[in-house]
Amino acid sequence: MHSYPDAKAVVRALSPDEAVILNRPHAAARAARFFAEKFPGTAMYAVKANPSPDLIRILWDAGITHYDVASIAEVRMVREVLPEAKLCFMHPVKTSSAIREAYFTHGVRTFSLDTLEELAKIVDATTNEAGEAASDLQLLVRLRVSSEHSELSLAAKFGVDLADAAPLLQETRQHCDALGICFHVGSQAMTPFAYVQALERVRAAIAEAAVTVDIVDVGGGFPSVYPDLDPPAMEDYFAQIHRHFEALPISYSAELWGEPGRALCAEYSSLIVKVEKRRGNELYINDGAYGALFDAAHVDWRFPVVALEDDLLQPVAEFSFYGPTCDDADYMKGPFLLPEDIQAGDFIEIGMLGAYGAAMQTRFNGFGATQGYVVENEPMFSLYRGDRPTPASDNVVSLR
Ligand SMILES: *Cc1c(COP(=O)(O)O)cnc(C)c1O
Numbered sequence: 001m002h003s004y005p006d007a008k009a010v011v012r013a014l015s016p017d018e019a020v021i022l023n024r025p026h027a028a029a030r031a032a033r034f035f036a037e038k039f040p041g042t043a044m045y046a047v048k049a050n051p052s053p054d055l056i057r058i059l060w061d062a063g064i065t066h067y068d069v070a071s072i073a074e075v076r077m078v079r080e081v082l083p084e085a086k087l088c089f090m091h092p093v094k095t096s097s098a099i100r101e102a103y104f105t106h107g108v109r110t111f112s113l114d115t116l117e118e119l120a121k122i123v124d125a126t127t128n129e130a131g132e133a134a135s136d137l138q139l140l141v142r143l144r145v146s147s148e149h150s151e152l153s154l155a156a157k158f159g160v161d162l163a164d165a166a167p168l169l170q171e172t173r174q175h176c177d178a179l180g181i182c183f184h185v186g187s188q189a190m191t192p193f194a195y196v197q198a199l200e201r202v203r204a205a206i207a208e209a210a211v212t213v214d215i216v217d218v219g220g221g222f223p224s225v226y227p228d229l230d231p232p233a234m235e236d237y238f239a240q241i242h243r244h245f246e247a248l249p250i251s252y253s254a255e256l257w258g259e260p261g262r263a264l265c266a267e268y269s270s271l272i273v274k275v276e277k278r279r280g281n282e283l284y285i286n287d288g289a290y291g292a293l294f295d296a297a298h299v300d301w302r303f304p305v306v307a308l309e310d311d312l313l314q315p316v317a318e319f320s321f322y323g324p325t326c327d328d329a330d331y332m333k334g335p336f337l338l339p340e341d342i343q344a345g346d347f348i349e350i351g352m353l354g355a356y357g358a359a360m361q362t363r364f365n366g367f368g369a370t371q372g373y374v375v376e377n378e379p380m381f382s383l384y385r386g387d388r389p390t391p392a393s394d395n396v397v398s399l400r
Contacts, residue, residue: 016347017274020271021269022272023052023055023375024270025374028055029061031384035260037063042256044257046259046260047077047261051074057081064264066085066086069090075089076106088112090140092113109136109137113140114144116167116168116171135177138179139179141160143183147186149197152186154221173211180215190223195240220260220261222258225387226381227303241256266354267384270349271287277344283322288321291324291367292370303353304380305336318334319337320334320336324365351381
């Protein structure tokens with residue numbers, strides 16, 4: 001793949017009429033090495049955050065050996081890219097055929113569940129033709145925990161309530177080689193206390209069920225950096241998780257797992273968009289709610305932005321964006337801070353889009369077939385280099 005020094009070089013060379021994704025392999029590799037070296041257990045990549053095969057190879061080469069997959073399509077894709085990787089099927093509601101294919105064809109042994117029905121489905125789908133039940137399953141019971149410290153809740157849909165966890169843990173114990181408890185504190189958890197609180201609930205579940213637990217999986221939720229969302233250092237998260245994991249009533253050989261999605265790939269990508277029209281402080285750009293900017297539209301996520309023209313005035317103004325489709329909902333409130341004289345024909349780089357950015361693209365209205373290029377400069381922010389939003393930064397990213 002052709003590589004460029006930075007976004008301005010891409011604009012100079014291509015003046016792209018369609019939105020362009022810029023990938024930074026060095027940034028993804030840095031995040032992966034950080035987790036591989038410093039997370040006090042096994043870090044598995046949550047593939048849904050960005051299922052790019054290129055990215056998955058980069059993470060593998062940088063030391064990430066376990067992958068959290070949520071569908072049979074993700075199982076097949078990761079298995080094809082990484083024949084040696086350990087795949088964990090961590091979606092608590094799966095189809096029987098997906099479980100069967102994952103187990104018998106792709107070597108998947110690890111599954112999550114939050115009901116007795118799902119347990120029965122897993123046991124049935126992994127029983128062989130001779131009627132022998134699998135003896136090598138790792139089963140993780142998903143516990144419902146609070147999402148109150150996170151930007152995106154994952155508390156409503158999955159997870160057994162603490163009050164109902166004991167019988168499920170006891171029954172699951174009967175059917176597995178290794179028993180785990182997993183949870184998800186919600187995406188972009190802004191304080192390590194989210195994990196401390198969830199691990200307290202794990203402690204209560206273990207005490208109530210009186211079962212031997214072999215794996216504690218703290219899920220995803222590890223943050224990245226955005227203009228309004230500047231979390232504590234990742235080391236603080238790891239230290240708190242380690243301390244509270246060690247204090248659980250589990251055996252010395254019990255394993256700690258985590259499932260970072262966002263934190264491993266947010267810094268990987270940015271996007272170049274072109275301003276097609278300006279109406280007051282609304283900019284009509286060529287990507288949006290149905291493209292890589294789903295979260296900007298649907299949950300008002302403020303991604304950092306930089307104007308790519310050299311001759312613009314520096315005083316900034318607050319802008320909102322309209323995407324390219326014909327739908328009013330294709331609107332991103334922002335505010336995005338850009339030079340006040342920006343106009344049609346100008347290019348903008350939108351940063352920190354490696355997680356839940358490219359992964360969300362649709363082809364609605366015929367848009368969304370973005371080209372990807374490699375660039376060599378640093379992402380707008382980095383949790384791993386310590387580049388944080390600051391008003392003094394000459395990137396016009398956070399003046400609020
Ligand atoms: C989405 C998801 C993750 C990744 O979450 P992030 O907030 O991106 O870290 C991990 N585990 C499960 C089960 C998920 O659904």
